[in-house]
Amino acid sequence: MSVKTKKVKEMTLDDKRVIEVALAGNPNTGKSTLFNALTGLRQKIGNWPGVTVEKKEGKKRCDGFNLIITDLPGTYSLSAYSLDEKIARSFIIEGKLDVVVQIIDASNLERNLYLTTMLRELGANVVIALNMMDLLEESSSSIDVNKLSKEMGVPVVPMIASSRIGIDDLENTIESIYQKEQKPIRITYSKEIEEVLANVQEILMSIPSIPSDFDSRWLAIQIIQNDPEILTFLKNWNVNKTIIEKLLSFGREDYEAEIIDTKYEFITNVTSKALKRGEEKLTRSDLVDKVVTHKWLGIPIFLIVMWGAFQFVFAISVPFMELIDMLFGWLAGLLVDNINIGWLGSLLGDGIVGGLGAVLIFVPPIFAMFFILSVLEDSGYLARAAFVMDKIMVKFGLHGHSFIPMLLGFGCNVPAIMSTRSLKNNKDRMITILINPFMSCGARMPVFILFAGLFFGAAAGTVIFALYILGIVVAIFTAILLRKTFFKGKSAPFIMELPPYHTPKLRSATVAMWDKGKMYLKKAGTIILIGVMFVWFLAAMPFGGVEYGGPDTWLAAVGTFFEPIFRPLGFDWRIVVALIVGFVAKELVVGALGTIVGGGGSEEGIKDAILADEGFYPLNSLSLMVFTLLYVPCAAVIGVMRKETGSWRWTIFAVVYSTVIAWLFALVVFQLGSLMNLGL
Amino acid sequence: MSNKVTKLDQLEIGDIAKVITIDVSGELRRRLMEMGLTRGTLIEVIGKAPLGDPIEYKFKGYNLSLRKEEANKVVVEH
Incomplete structure (x- = not known):
C-alpha cells in the first residue's frame, strides 16, 4: 500500500471495512462523471509521483463499508508504452487493490472490452460498469448483460452515470466481490505461441524471487511481446543475468500482432453472443460531422465556435475582474492611508493586499476558461477542432491539439499552458508550452492601449494588431526552430477517437472548473x-x-x-x-x-x-x-x-x-x- | 467489394473495406491494432478534414481519425 492511500484512510472517520478501488477505462466513457458521482466533491487532486499526470483520489461512505477510489488515467490498453498506461498498470500491479472498476461505453462495447481482456489477464478483480445505456437504446442496439458477465467472467452493472442511475448497484457489487479472487481469464493463443509461453513459464517457475502475486502466464505473455518494463521487473527481482537474457530472447515482434489479433477474436466471439447491433447506418453524430468537418464549412464553423468561447470567457470575467481590481485598490489605499506606522501600512496595503489582488484578479477568466473548455470537451467538439486544425499545425511543427492552448494564450497564458495536458506526446507538448507566452495575453493589452493611444493616434489599432501578429509569427518561428533542434522528430500520430456528440452536463463542467481553478490558485497564486x-x-x-x-x-x-x-x-x-x-x-x-x-x-x-x-x-x-x-x-x-x-x-x-x-x-x-x- | 488490395488512405468517402494487415512494425502497428484495426475488421470512410487530412473512419461501432500517413500503413481489401 502506498503512503498516499494511508493518508486518505486516516481521513475516514469510522473504522468500517475499507475497500480500495481503482477506476479504469477508455477515454470518453464517462469516467470522470462516474468518479464524481461516486465521490462527490470529496476529492484529493495531485499528481502521480514524479510526473505531471493528474491523480484523483476520493472516498465514499457506504452502508457498512467505505470505498477509497483512485481514478486511473484513461487508457485504451495496458501495454505500458505510454506514460498513462504505465501509471495505470503499475498502480494495478503494486496498489494491492481490492477491486478494479472498468467503466465501459455500452455503445462502443467491442473496443472497450480490449482493456477488459488485459485487466483480466493481469488477474485484477474486475467489475464492469456498463455506462451510457441510454445511448445504446437510442441506437436500437441491445446488450445481454448476463451473457456478457458470463463470457467475461466478471459482474456487469448497467448504468447511466450522468443521471446517477446504477451507482448503488455498483457499490453493492463491489462489496460483494471484493474478497473473492477472480480467476485470471485465459485466452488461448495459436499453437506456436502457446508452446513458447509454456517454455517461458517453465523458466519463470524456477525463479524463487518472483513475488507470488505475479501471474506467471501474464509475465510470459509480456516477455514474448518485448514488453518494455519487463527488464525492470526482472532486475528488481535480482534474476540472474544469463536467465534474463534467455527469457528476453523469446521475444518476437510478430507475436505482439498475433496476440492482439487473438484478443480481438476472443472479443468478437463474446460480442457475437452478448451484443445485438441495430441496423448499421450513419448515426446522428456522423451526420453532424458531415457538416462540422465539411470542406468549406469546417473552418468557418471552427472559427465561430472558438470566437464564441473566447467571447464567453472574457464577457463573463471582465466585470468580475474590474470588481476585484476596484475592491483591492480601495482596500490597499485605505490601509496605506490609515495606518500611521508608514512601513506597516505600505506592507499591508501595497504588499499583501495588492499581492492578493494580483492573484485573485486572474480567478474569473481562469474559472470561465476551464468551464467552457469542459463544455467543449464533453460535447465532443474539442476533438473535431483538433481534427480540423491538425494539418495546419503540423506544418508549424505542432500537433492538432496544440491549437487550443495557443488560442487560450490570448486570454491568459497560465491556463493555456495547463491545457497542454491534452497533448500526450512529450515533444509536441514541450513545444506547445514553450511557445505559448508569445501569444499576447490580456494583461499586456493595457500597456499597448496606453502607449499606442498616446503616440500613434488613429494608427493605434493597427499598431496593436501588428503586435499580435508579431507574437504569432515569433511563436511559429520558435516552434519550427525547436522542432528542428531540441525536439527533433515527427509530430505524434493522430490516432484520435472522435467520440459521439453529447449534450454537455452543467454539473460536470462546474466540477471541472472548480477542480482545475483551485489548482491554479494554489500553484500560480503562491508564486x-x-x-x-x-x-x-x-x-x-x-x-x-x-x-x-x-x-x-x-x-x-x-x-x-x-x-x-x-x-x-x-x-x-x-x-x-x-x-x-x-x-x-x-x-x-x-x-x-x-x-x-x-x-x-x-x-x-x-x-x-x-x-x-x-x-x-x-x-x-x-x-x-x-x-x-x-x-x-x-x-x-x-x-x-x-x-x-x-x-x-x-x-x-x-x-x-x-x-x-x-x-x-x-x-x-x-x-x-x-x-x-x-x-x- | 471488388477484392482489390489497397491502402486505407486511398479509399473515397463512403467506401467500406476489410482490414488485411498493418504494413509497419513497432509502436504504430501496436497502437493501430489495439484501437481495433485487426484482421478482418470492416471499416468505412466517414469524411475528411477540410484540408483533406486527417481522415475520419468508422469501425467496430466507433469513429477514429487517422492522418493519411498512418492510414497508408493499413492494407485493406476493397
Whole structure:
C-alpha cells in the first residue's frame, strides 16, 4: 500500500471495512462523471509521483463499508508504452487493490472490452460498469448483460452515470466481490505461441524471487511481446543475468500482432453472443460531422465556435475582474492611508493586499476558461477542432491539439499552458508550452492601449494588431526552430477517437472548473504573491523616509544598474523598473509607471505625465511595446511552466530565450527607427 | 467489394473495406491494432478534414481519425 492511500484512510472517520478501488477505462466513457458521482466533491487532486499526470483520489461512505477510489488515467490498453498506461498498470500491479472498476461505453462495447481482456489477464478483480445505456437504446442496439458477465467472467452493472442511475448497484457489487479472487481469464493463443509461453513459464517457475502475486502466464505473455518494463521487473527481482537474457530472447515482434489479433477474436466471439447491433447506418453524430468537418464549412464553423468561447470567457470575467481590481485598490489605499506606522501600512496595503489582488484578479477568466473548455470537451467538439486544425499545425511543427492552448494564450497564458495536458506526446507538448507566452495575453493589452493611444493616434489599432501578429509569427518561428533542434522528430500520430456528440452536463463542467481553478490558485497564486512581495520590498527599501517606488528606493537602484543594457532600446531607468515589475505580472506595468512618473494614480493623470515627459516618445514607446509583447508574461507563467514541463532547465530556457528575443526585436525597432529618421 | 488490395488512405468517402494487415512494425502497428484495426475488421470512410487530412473512419461501432500517413500503413481489401 502506498503512503498516499494511508493518508486518505486516516481521513475516514469510522473504522468500517475499507475497500480500495481503482477506476479504469477508455477515454470518453464517462469516467470522470462516474468518479464524481461516486465521490462527490470529496476529492484529493495531485499528481502521480514524479510526473505531471493528474491523480484523483476520493472516498465514499457506504452502508457498512467505505470505498477509497483512485481514478486511473484513461487508457485504451495496458501495454505500458505510454506514460498513462504505465501509471495505470503499475498502480494495478503494486496498489494491492481490492477491486478494479472498468467503466465501459455500452455503445462502443467491442473496443472497450480490449482493456477488459488485459485487466483480466493481469488477474485484477474486475467489475464492469456498463455506462451510457441510454445511448445504446437510442441506437436500437441491445446488450445481454448476463451473457456478457458470463463470457467475461466478471459482474456487469448497467448504468447511466450522468443521471446517477446504477451507482448503488455498483457499490453493492463491489462489496460483494471484493474478497473473492477472480480467476485470471485465459485466452488461448495459436499453437506456436502457446508452446513458447509454456517454455517461458517453465523458466519463470524456477525463479524463487518472483513475488507470488505475479501471474506467471501474464509475465510470459509480456516477455514474448518485448514488453518494455519487463527488464525492470526482472532486475528488481535480482534474476540472474544469463536467465534474463534467455527469457528476453523469446521475444518476437510478430507475436505482439498475433496476440492482439487473438484478443480481438476472443472479443468478437463474446460480442457475437452478448451484443445485438441495430441496423448499421450513419448515426446522428456522423451526420453532424458531415457538416462540422465539411470542406468549406469546417473552418468557418471552427472559427465561430472558438470566437464564441473566447467571447464567453472574457464577457463573463471582465466585470468580475474590474470588481476585484476596484475592491483591492480601495482596500490597499485605505490601509496605506490609515495606518500611521508608514512601513506597516505600505506592507499591508501595497504588499499583501495588492499581492492578493494580483492573484485573485486572474480567478474569473481562469474559472470561465476551464468551464467552457469542459463544455467543449464533453460535447465532443474539442476533438473535431483538433481534427480540423491538425494539418495546419503540423506544418508549424505542432500537433492538432496544440491549437487550443495557443488560442487560450490570448486570454491568459497560465491556463493555456495547463491545457497542454491534452497533448500526450512529450515533444509536441514541450513545444506547445514553450511557445505559448508569445501569444499576447490580456494583461499586456493595457500597456499597448496606453502607449499606442498616446503616440500613434488613429494608427493605434493597427499598431496593436501588428503586435499580435508579431507574437504569432515569433511563436511559429520558435516552434519550427525547436522542432528542428531540441525536439527533433515527427509530430505524434493522430490516432484520435472522435467520440459521439453529447449534450454537455452543467454539473460536470462546474466540477471541472472548480477542480482545475483551485489548482491554479494554489500553484500560480503562491508564486505571484511571492513576486509581488519581493517587488514591494525593493520599492519600499531602504527603511524610512523614501517614497514608495520613488527614485531613492532600491528598486530605482536596480533600474539604474540595468539601464546600460536597455539604453540601445531607448529605455531609461524608469522604464527598466516598470519592465522589472512587469516580470512579476504585466498588470502591474502601467501602475508602476504611474508611481514613477507621477500622475496621481489615475489613468488620465499618467497619460498627461507621460506626454509631458521627455523620456517618452513614439519610437521608444514602440520598442517598449515590442519588448512587453515578447518577454516573459509574468511570474505565474514561470511557475506553471516549471510545473508542466517538470524541468527548471526548460523553464529557464524559456525565460532567457524570450527575454533575448524581446531585446533583439526591440533593438531592431529602435535602431532602425533612429537610422531611418522617421521623425518618431 | 471488388477484392482489390489497397491502402486505407486511398479509399473515397463512403467506401467500406476489410482490414488485411498493418504494413509497419513497432509502436504504430501496436497502437493501430489495439484501437481495433485487426484482421478482418470492416471499416468505412466517414469524411475528411477540410484540408483533406486527417481522415475520419468508422469501425467496430466507433469513429477514429487517422492522418493519411498512418492510414497508408493499413492494407485493406476493397
